[in-house]
Structures are given as structure tokens and as C-alpha cells.
Amino acid sequence: MRRFFGLKNPKNQRQRCTAEREREREREREREMKFAVKAWSKGRARAGVLQFVVGSSSSRSNSPSHPTEIEIETPALLLSTRKGLPFFISPDLLPSLPSDSHLLQFSPLHFLEGITPETISAIGGLHEMLGLHEYGFAAVPRDSIVCLPHCDGTNKLGASFETPFGRILIKPSEYIKFISSMKPNSWTTLADEVPAWVSEKRNKTSVDRTVRWLDDCIALSSKGGNIFGAIVGGSSVEERRRSAQEVAKRNVSGYWIGGFGLGESMDDRSPLLNAVTDCLPEQKPRQICGLGLPEEVLQGIDSGVDLFDASYIYNLTAGGFALTFPLERIVRNVSDSQLSNKGSDGTKINLNDAVYRKDNSPIVDGCRCYSCQNHTKAYISHLLNVNEMLALILLEIHNTHHYLGFFRAIREAIKGGKFEEFRNHFIEDSCDHVFATALSA
Numbered sequence: 001m002r003r004f005f006g007l008k009n010p011k012n013q014r015q016r017c018t019a020e021r022e023r024e025r026e027r028e029r030e031r032e033m034k035f036a037v038k039a040w041s042k043g044r045a046r047a048g049v050l051q052f053v054v055g056s057s058s059s060r061s062n063s064p065s066h067p068t069e070i071e072i073e074t075p076a077l078l079l080s081t082r083k084g085l086p087f088f089i090s091p092d093l094l095p096s097l098p099s100d101s102h103l104l105q106f107s108p109l110h111f112l113e114g115i116t117p118e119t120i121s122a123i124g125g126l127h128e129m130l131g132l133h134e135y136g137f138a139a140v141p142r143d144s145i146v147c148l149p150h151c152d153g154t155n156k157l158g159a160s161f162e163t164p165f166g167r168i169l170i171k172p173s174e175y176i177k178f179i180s181s182m183k184p185n186s187w188t189t190l191a192d193e194v195p196a197w198v199s200e201k202r203n204k205t206s207v208d209r210t211v212r213w214l215d216d217c218i219a220l221s222s223k224g225g226n227i228f229g230a231i232v233g234g235s236s237v238e239e240r241r242r243s244a245q246e247v248a249k250r251n252v253s254g255y256w257i258g259g260f261g262l263g264e265s266m267d268d269r270s271p272l273l274n275a276v277t278d279c280l281p282e283q284k285p286r287q288i289c290g291l292g293l294p295e296e297v298l299q300g301i302d303s304g305v306d307l308f309d310a311s312y313i314y315n316l317t318a319g320g321f322a323l324t325f326p327l328e329r330i331v332r333n334v335s336d337s338q339l340s341n342k343g344s345d346g347t348k349i350n351l352n353d354a355v356y357r358k359d360n361s362p363i364v365d366g367c368r369c370y371s372c373q374n375h376t377k378a379y380i381s382h383l384l385n386v387n388e389m390l391a392l393i394l395l396e397i398h399n400t401h402h403y404l405g406f407f408r409a410i411r412e413a414i415k416g417g418k419f420e421e422f423r424n425h426f427i428e429d430s431c432d433h434v435f436a437t438a439l440s441a
């Protein structure tokens with residue numbers, strides 16, 4: 001009765017609307033992302049801190065979430081996910097990873113085959129749906145594992161992707177519908193990504209479309225959020241610069257650099273990356289897709305990129321590989337037996353190899369991950385041999401733990417003013433091991 005009376009009273013209605021708007025504004029302020037650069041190398045590489053609040057957007061009265069500030073040091077690794085969760089690690093094992101693993105990347109396109117944006121919105125967004133209240137989510141349309149851009153299918157209406165459920169075309173309005181329902185901590189605008197070999201005309205069209213979709217996405221997202229403007233430009237330094245300059249004019253929280261890992265050579269990449277980062281304001285984060293190998297990550301950081309995806313970890317794990325390169329010192333100390341193994345190159349070993357069937361040591365002596373603390377190479381090798389899912393879970397835990405350690409070592413090198421030496425040592429040492437492996441084959 002009181003509720004009915006209240007609805008009929010315009011003054012009460014106005015007060016309720018104002019209070020609701022205030023609460024929404026407060027929630028938006030809480031969700032704002034902050035970024036600050038703390039140290040520079042001798043070149044463009046920088047170390048910074050990214051801060052964001054999680055657990056504050058819940059509207060469900062029975063939710064256990066409370067606003068929590070997450071702080072991620074950069075350069076950082078974003079954990080790649082399928083539908084918001086790591087490929088093999090279950091949610092109950094996520095807390096066993098180091099605290100710098102609390103930023104997860106997902107593609108809204110992973111959800112196109114089933115649950116609707118309305119249902120996700122009714123649940124309260126992605127954090128609520130997955131029960132991960134202490135993790136940040138970064139939405140990117142493309143991922144480098146199961147949602148690859150398909151430039152021939154892209155047209156003026158929307159971007160095309162190859163996905164596990166077929167080729168799909170997504171328009172900015174459909175994309176924003178998913179973003180609004182999921183409430184990620186940051187999201188990237190839609191991009192027309194093209195491979196390195198397309199014509200100059202097609203590359204220019206890709207930049208024009210990506211800028212237009214950026215404006216469309218900003219206009220369509222009434223609640224804003226932390227928008228990362230997409231930058232493309234293929235293999236043209238001029239188009240890369242034009243794309244970055246256009247995005248830098250817009251009011252966005254950060255930048256997402258697309259179109260890499262699509263056929264360009266390692267030698268061509270640095271001038272393209274530098275053309276982009278030189279046009280961007282220093283005090284906003286830069287995220288990239290398509291650079292996963294350690295050498296590629298170092299190349300991106302050398303150009304001033306802050307955030308990377310972990311598709312490399314997925315590819316390693318799915319192939320039965322475990323990272324082994326020493327984190328404490330860059331000079332390797334790999335035994336001759338490891339060098340002679342198939343698929344091992346001094347940075348990783350392949351546990352499918354029969355030589356590990358009787359090896360009762362952990363993957364890396366002294367590694368503090370759950371897998372190395374509790375299991376041996378022999379056991380994981382056995383699990384791989386009999387196709388047990390647990391093998392991939394244990395490998396993903398170790399590989400993620402190890403790669404996070406690699407990023408930590410890079411940050412320390414930048415802070416200590418030794419990033420360039422770190423990078424050179426790592427690359428020289430990798431080359432030495434590739435050469436040694438080739439000789440021993």
C-alpha cells in the first residue's frame with residue numbers, strides 16, 4: 001500500500017530517481033581506472049601502476065562483494081580466458097596464483113552462442129555471474145586464441161570474426177549491448193583489424209572505419225566506463241600514426257593497439273609500434289593483442305606498451321610445454337639432456353617427451369607454484385600420456401606463475417634502469433640456445 005502511494009506521489013518519484021542517479025554516479029566514480037607511470041628506462045619502456053575498484057557494482061542484496069581496490073603493476077600480463085575464466089584453471093585454484101594475476105581479459109563474443117545480454121544484466125554483470133568479485137575484467141572483441149579477426153568478412157556495418165561457432169559479424173550497437181550488460185572494468189572499442197599484406201586502400205579504410213566505430217561506441221555507451229580506444233593501421237607507419245592521432249583526440253581512459261600478430265615481421269614491428277606510442281599521451285595505459293612470445297613482449301615493452309594478453313600461455317599449455325627459463329638471472333643453465341629433447345629450446349620443455357616419464361623433480365626447482373610444490377615432471381608427463389585434464393590444469397598454473405615472474409623481473413629491470421641490458425641478454429641467450437639445439441638435433 002505504501003509502495004503504491006509512493007508511486008503516485010510525483011515528489012517521491014523525483015526523489016527516488018535523483019537518489020538512484022546519485023548511486024549510479026557514485027558506482028561509476030568507484031569503477032574509474034587510474035594509471036600512473038612511476039619509472040622510465042633509458043628509452044620508451046616504462047613501469048607504472050594501474051588501479052581499479054572491483055566488487056562495487058553489485059545490485060544483489062545477497063552478494064558478498066565489497067568495494068576493493070586492485071593495484072596492478074605494469075608492464076603486466078592479463079590472463080587470457082574463455083568466457084571469463086582461464087582455459088584450464090578452475091575458479092577455486094585461481095587464488096593460488098600470485099596477486100598480480102587479478103586482471104582477466106575476455107571477449108564478449110564468447111557469449112554470443114548462448115546467454116543473452118539481458119540475462120547477464122539481470123544477474124548483475126560478469127563479476128556476479130562468475131562469482132569473481134576480486135578480479136578485474138578487460139573486454140576486448142578479438143582474442144588471439146578463438147576469436148580471430150576476419151578482414152574479408154568485415155564491412156561498413158561491423159567487424160567479422162572467426163569463432164568456434166562460425167564466422168560472425170558484430171555491429172557496434174550489438175557489441176555495446178554486451179558491454180553494458182557485463183560491466184567490465186575496461187573495454188576496447190570495435191576495430192577493423194587487417195593483416196600486414198592488405199592493399200594501401202584497404203588499410204586506409206580500416207583506419208577510417210575503426211575511428212568511426214570508436215565514435216559510435218562512445219556515443220552508444222551511455223554509462224561510459226573505462227574505454228580503451230582501438231588503434232589500427234596495419235603495416236603502414238603513416239596509417240598507424242594517423243590512427244593513433246585520431247584516437248588520442250578522444251576522451252578515453254586508455255589505448256588498445258590492434259592489428260599485430262597478423263603477418264608482420266619482427267623487424268617491421270618496432271617502427272610501427274613506436275609510431276603509435278609516440279602519438280599517445282604518456283599518462284594513459286596502452287594495451288596490445290597479438291604479441292605473446294617473450295621476445296615479442298620485450299619488443300612491445302621497449303616501445304612503451306603496458307598490458308599484454310596471455311595467449312602464449314594457452315598455446316604452450318595445450319602443447320604440453322612448461323616454461324623453464326631462469327627468472328633470477330638471464331643467463332641460462334640448461335643441461336645437455338634438456339637441449340637434446342624434442343621441442344625444448346632452453347626456455348621451455350615438452351613434458352610429452354618420454355625422457356620425463358621417470359623424472360621425479362618438479363618442473364622448476366624452487367618454483368613456488370602449486371604444481372611444482374606438489375607434483376613431479378613424471379606425474380604430469382603420465383597425466384599427459386593418458387589424456388587427463390589435470391595435466392593441463394597443472395601446466396597452466398605453472399606457466400602462468402612463471403610468466404608472471406618474467407613480467408615481475410622486467411618491471412624490476414625498468415625500475416633499476418637496466419631494461420635495455422635485460423632485453424639484450426634475454427634475446428642473445430635465446431639465440432644461443434636455438435643454435436645449440438639445432439646443433440644437437
Ligand SMILES: [Zn+2]
Binds near residue numbers: 364368370
Ligand atoms: Zn612451478
